[in-house]
Amino acid sequence: MQRDVKEKILLTGCQLDEDDLRFQYSMKELEELAKTAQGEVMAVLSQKRDRIDPGTYIGKGKVDELKALEEQFDPDIIIFNDELSPSQVRNLSKILDARVIDRTQLILDIFAQRARSREGKLQVELAQLQYLLPRLIGKGTSLSRLGGGIGTRGPGETKLESDRRHIHRRIDDIKKQLQTIVEHRERYRERRKKNNTFQAALVGYTNAGKSTLFNRLSTAESYEENQLFATLDPMTRKMALPSGYFTLLTDTVGFIQDLPTSLIAAFRSTLEEVKEADLLLHVVDSSNPDYHQHEETVQSLLEELGMDGMPMLTVYNKRDIIHPEFVPVSGANQILISAIDSEDRRQLLLRIEDMVKKQMDKYQVQVPSNEGKVLSQLKNDTILLNLYFDEDTQLYEAEGYHLKDHQISGSIKKFQKQKGSK
Incomplete structure (x- = not known):
């Protein structure tokens, strides 16, 4: 259930060697993530440095500035745009009154809100516990400050003050439950393979429009909303091609740059569904000024998951609100569409059918x-x-x-x- 009163947030980022534009997009994305988590951003503080301060992430002068902003806005939470080390969280928590969380914790919180299936909830809890484990050491009474709100929601919140042994036991228990679910899915996949059904899978950056496209190409009602991580649990439905031939179409969780390692590991089994696909439909938001970076992020994550060599059609979406500087990547197997335009969808299905024929x-x-x-x-x-x-x-x-x-x-x-x- 979403709260009526939004939590007040300060955002903090540290720019290292990346260019100004990329850093701005990263901070803008952090702001979007904070809004998705039902927070209200009061102010943004950033700093350029050669390297991250090992003790406090940002330099001493910027910490003083952050303290002054805290006194001015009285925020509930201060969110940092990178994953903080346990010692950085401890040091910052001693100086600042508001709760200190990082980008990873924020993403975990959003995942906790979005998870609907048993598997999704278990995966989020596993990632939360693995993230919390090293951060329990030496936190002591400061844990009592984590009494709810952004960064503490979801199945993991009741485990915050548990001892490490209990958390280890819970992690083992979750892994066993997830293994059972994975085995069940594998049996289901084997059955599909036996029936030899062609399968396509939608992949792409979060909020690229995958669920909108999924709902209009298939007979499904996947949650679609203009927000980050609207879909968390994979869903597979039938999709009819123009010839009348039926394939399967899978919708997946959106990718994001700097996706926490623990989340890649936790959602690997979810993305196994994609590995079984015969065709990837890589949906890219052509209205987003950072579309090229989004495309690269998805490609690198696909490589990490061993899926970079699969047949793929790049679907540049949101043609109706295309960014004025949008230029598609040359040479790629691609199509420019709007998911809400019926003729565009027909053209997309014809392209998909052509690619299906090539594998037949x-x-x-x-x-x-x-x-x-x-x-x-x-x-x-x-x-x-x-x-x-x-x-x-x-x-x-x-x-x-x-x-x-x-x-x-x-x-x-x-x-x-x-x-x-x-």
Whole structure:
């Protein structure tokens, strides 16, 4: 349940060697994350440094400035744009009255709000506990300050004052439960593989419009909202291509730059669903000025997950509100659309169908009229381009594309042989 009163927030960032524009986008994204977590940003403080201060993240002078801003705005929370070390959190907490959290904790909090399935909730709790474990040492009574609000929500909040042994036990318990869920999903995937259904998966930066596209391409009701991490749990639904051929389409959690390592690990099993896909649809928000950085972030995360070599179509979305300086990456397999435009979606489905055909074998068969079951299979399990009845031969002439290992392959070979012998 979302609170009516928004928590007051100060944001703090430290710019190292990245260019000014990228740092500004990173701070802007932190602000969007804070708003997504139901917070109100009162002020932003940033500093340029050669390296992070090991004790307080920002320099002594900036800490004094931050203290002055705290006295001026009386914030509930101060959020830092990087992952803070346990000692940095302790040192800053001694100086500042407001709660000190970092980007990782903020993202974990948003994930805690968004998780709807049992698996999603368990994964968030696991990531929260793994994040908290090293930060419990020496915090002592300061833990009592974490009494609720941004950075403390979700399943992990009741574990904050538990001892390390209890947390270790809980982590082991969650891992066992997640393993059971993973095994169940693997059995489900094996069943899908046996049925040999073509699967496409939507990937992309958070808020690129994946869920909007997912809902309009499939028969689904995935949560869609103009906010970061609107979708957390993967969802798979049927998607009909223009020829009438049905594929499966999976919606996934949005990627984000500087995604915490603990989250990549925790959501690896969720993204396993994507690894099984035959085609990736990489959705990019063409209205976002930082679209190129978003694209690179997704590509590097796909590499990390071992999915960079998969067939992929880059879907530049939000054509209706495109950024004036948008230029698509040259040479990429791409299409520019608006997910809310029906003609654009039709063009996208035609492109998807072309890419599906490339992974299939073409066939031409002659099927006797009494082979109703085979004709039905050709209609349902292949991309059927032409089907007509030849009055002279009393045979159905059919041509189209089929998946190599599908059970229909046997029937196709059988009737192709008949054709060859005539």
